[in-house]
Amino acid sequence: ETGVTQSPTHLIKTRGQQVTLRCSSQSGHNTVSWYQQALGQGPQFIFQYYREEENGRGNFPPRFSGLQFPNYSSELNVNALELDDSALYLCASSLQGGHGYTFGSGTRLTVV
Amino acid sequence: GNSVTQMEGPVTLSEEAFLTINCTYTATGYPSLFWYVQYPGEGLQLLLKATKADDKGSNKGFEATYRKETTSFHLEKGSVQVSDSAVYFCALSVDQAGTALIFGKGTTLSVSS
Numbered sequence: 001e002t003g004v005t006q007s008p009t010h011l012i013k014t015r016g017q018q019v020t021l022r023c024s025s026q027s028g029h030n031t032v033s034w035y036q037q038a039l040g041q042g043p044q045f046i047f048q049y050y051r052e053e054e055n056g057r058g059n060f061p062p063r064f065s066g067l068q069f070p071n072y073s074s075e076l077n078v079n080a081l082e083l084d085d086s087a088l089y090l091c092a093s094s095l096q097g098g099h100g101y102t103f104g105s106g107t108r109l110t111v112v
Numbered sequence: 113g114n115s116v117t118q119m120e121g122p123v124t125l126s127e128e129a130f131l132t133i134n135c136t137y138t139a140t141g142y143p144s145l146f147w148y149v150q151y152p153g154e155g156l157q158l159l160l161k162a163t164k165a166d167d168k169g170s171n172k173g174f175e176a177t178y179r180k181e182t183t184s185f186h187l188e189k190g191s192v193q194v195s196d197s198a199v200y201f202c203a204l205s206v207d208q209a210g211t212a213l214i215f216g217k218g219t220t221l222s223v224s225s
Contacts, residue, residue, distance in 0.1 A: 004155070033212070042116075042201050042215030043156070056211035090155055101213065103148075103155035 002027050004104035006091050012110045013081050019109060021076040025093030026102045031055070032074040033101070034066060037088040049074055050096050078109075086111045114139045116202050118216035125192055125223050133187040133219045135176075135202035143204040145169075145178055145185040146213065150199045159187075159200070192223045 005024040013019050025032050031050045035043035045058035049068035063079040072093070078085055088108050092101040119134040137143065144163045148156040160169030165180035174189045185202060202216040 035213075040217070042203075042217045043213070045212040045214070048211050056207070058212065092156075101158065103157070105153070105155040 004091055004093050004102050006089075006104035006107050008107060009105070010108045010110075012112060015081055015083060015111055017081050018077065018079045019081060021078075021089050021091075021107045021109070023074045023076070023091030023093075023104060025072045025074065025091075029093035029095055029102065030072050031094045031096045032068055032072065033092045033094070034074070034076045035090040035092065036060070037090055037106070039087070043090055046076070055096075081111045083111050085109065114143070114204065114206055114214050116204055116214055116216035118200075118202050118219050120219070121199075122220040122222055125221070127194055127223055127225050128191045129223075131187070131189040131192045131196075131221065133200055133202075133221070135185045135187065135216060137183050137185065137202075137204050139183075139204055139206050141206055142180075143206045145176070146203040146205070147174070147176055147185070147187050148201040148203060148215075150201065150218070152198075156201065192221070194223050194225050197221055197223045 007022045033048040034046040037043040046060050047057040048055045052068045065077045067075045088106040090106045091104045094101045115138045117136050146161045147159040149159045160171045162169040162178035168177045176187045199218045201218045203213045
């Protein structure tokens with residue numbers, strides 16, 4: 001049974017650029033959630049995808065968007081990057097209706 | 113709104129000491145409660161959970177009891193090891209569909225031998 005895989009592990013972007021982060025969910029999981037974890041803080045819920053549609057969203061602006069693919073993998077896209085977007089981005093997969101989240105190791109995004 | 117408050121860290125203990133990390137919550141309805149652990153450079157791992165009042169979650173020697181009357185879910189371990197050094201997050205979910213977790217800010221535990 002494979003866990004949750006995220007790529008890349010680290011990247012550096014310039015303010016105003018766009019970025020795409022990728023996540024492969026754990027085998028058998030059909031739901032993917034994304035979280036932003038700023039340094040020294042707890043993770044903040046961005047959104048969740050189920051059956052390729054957004055299934056819940058936290059307090060993040062529309063420049064944060066996502067996709068889920070038929071194989072349940074997912075992408076997080078952030079447009080018009082700001083310095084405050086620098087954070088660890090965590091992907092978590094689960095079965096819809098369950099609380100058994102499996103987290104990936106995250107992508108460390110630095111915006112300069 | 114819904115929120116989780118954890119004790120400020122860091123918590124520094126000697127090996128075999130008793131550990132308590134306090135967690136209180138504010139939530140509508142009847143949330144499920146969780147403790148997650150994050151080791152350096154890694155993602156979050158579920159440590160234990162409780163889904164209703166008076167439930168006790170336990171794993172790897174860690175325990176936490178869901179106390180509705182005090183809205184608390186304190187994490188305890190009788191004898192910590194150096195390998196327990198990590199950041200611990202208390203979290204809740206009010207959505208029965210399991211849509212989102214609400215996390216506290218985390219408490220760093222450092223155990224020395």
